[in-house]
Amino acid sequence: MPQFRVVTDPDDPAVAPFRAIKERDLVGREGLFIAEGETVLRAFVRDALERVVSLLIDPKRRDKLEDVFASLPEDVPVHFADQAVLDSIAGFHLHRGVLAVGRKPQPVAANALLAGLPARAVVLVLCGIANHDNIGGIYRNAAAFGADAVILDADCCDPLYRKAIRVSVGAALSVPTARLGRGEDIADLLANTGFEALALSPSASEVLARLKPAPRTAVLLGAEGPGLSPDVMARARTVGVPMAKGFDSLNVATTSGIVLHHLRFAEV
Known part of the structure; x- marks a missing residue:
């Protein structure tokens, strides 16, 4: 099972990759990307599990995602944050309540x-x-x-x-x-x-x-x-x-x- 932790402080360094999403999407993420929503997360874990870096989840979504968590490697952290904290981290209202950071694949000619x-x-x-x-x-x-x-x-x-x-x-x-x-x-x-x-x-x-x-x-x-x-x-x-x-x-x-x-x- 992955590492579960609760985040109460939006400035927690562990969730830095999820911070100010819209602004950082515009300037680039140095080989990383953000995936959003349950459907996308399920596709991500199914098709590219080796590229999942970490998750940030609204606790209200936890029960629906237990099967996803069970498939994650032990070194992938899953952070839980209530809606207000989640919104503060992301920089906008995240009504889907599910985010993942992924690693881009190596370029192919x-x-x-x-x-x-x-x-x-x-x-x-x-x-x-x-x-x-x-x-x-x-x-x-x-x-x-x-x-x-x-x-x-x-x-x-x-x-x-x-x-x-x-x-x-x-x-x-x-x-x-x-x-x-x-x-x-x-x-x-x-x-x-x-x-x-x-x-x-x-x-x-x-x-x-x-x-x-x-x-x-x-x-x-x-x-x-x-x-x-x-x-x-x-x-x-x-x-x-x-x-x-x-x-x-x-x-x-x-x-x-x-x-x-x-x-x-x-x-x-």
């Missing part, structure tokens, strides 16, 4: 990650997506439809930001991920690792519903508004999801779900 995937694989390549809600939604879809990996370009936001993890329902903690370096060539990377690049665009002439995917398929998604760059589009197979008359496009997270659903069942 994108070419190594892609090269090591099976002969039949689907990956998402995200370009310039800086909205944490969209990143979280995409990771949730990636997990739900069995995507093998997510590749982020240098302009994407951090999928291990607290809000992104929460929106992903913890999927951001488990889907294999790599980040491209600034200026790294996406098209060359995919070609060299045997992936066909599918660029999603409202202006594409090819319709997703009629697409027969290659054994190794990479779905390229750009930020809402600017979309994918002309260079990336020119070196990929462009595919679209037709809209009703007068409507332009879907939210990028919604698009990822539709595309992954099609690719999953097109393989059957």
Whole structure:
């Protein structure tokens, strides 16, 4: 069982990693991240137990989490703090009453990650997506439809930001991920690792519903508004999801779900 302790002083050094969450989320946590909520905690413990550092819990949640505590290593402390103390530590009202500090995984090179995937694989390549809600939604879809990996370009936001993890329902903690370096060539990377690049665009002439995917398929998604760059589009197979008359496009997270659903069942 883990180490249980009660915290009554918000300035207790043992809970320093949980202090002033919003401010510290903005400046970075030096290889650590915050996960929030019971559902996310359960996903974290299930999928990445070795990266759990410590927990801060409202005692009212204890009974519901006894099975989670039982699975924790002995060296992981579980701090209990009443709501007022919890809010003072976090710096805002924490109505979910459950926080965890986690250790980020070591970075993986994108070419190594892609090269090591099976002969039949689907990956998402995200370009310039800086909205944490969209990143979280995409990771949730990636997990739900069995995507093998997510590749982020240098302009994407951090999928291990607290809000992104929460929106992903913890999927951001488990889907294999790599980040491209600034200026790294996406098209060359995919070609060299045997992936066909599918660029999603409202202006594409090819319709997703009629697409027969290659054994190794990479779905390229750009930020809402600017979309994918002309260079990336020119070196990929462009595919679209037709809209009703007068409507332009879907939210990028919604698009990822539709595309992954099609690719999953097109393989059957």
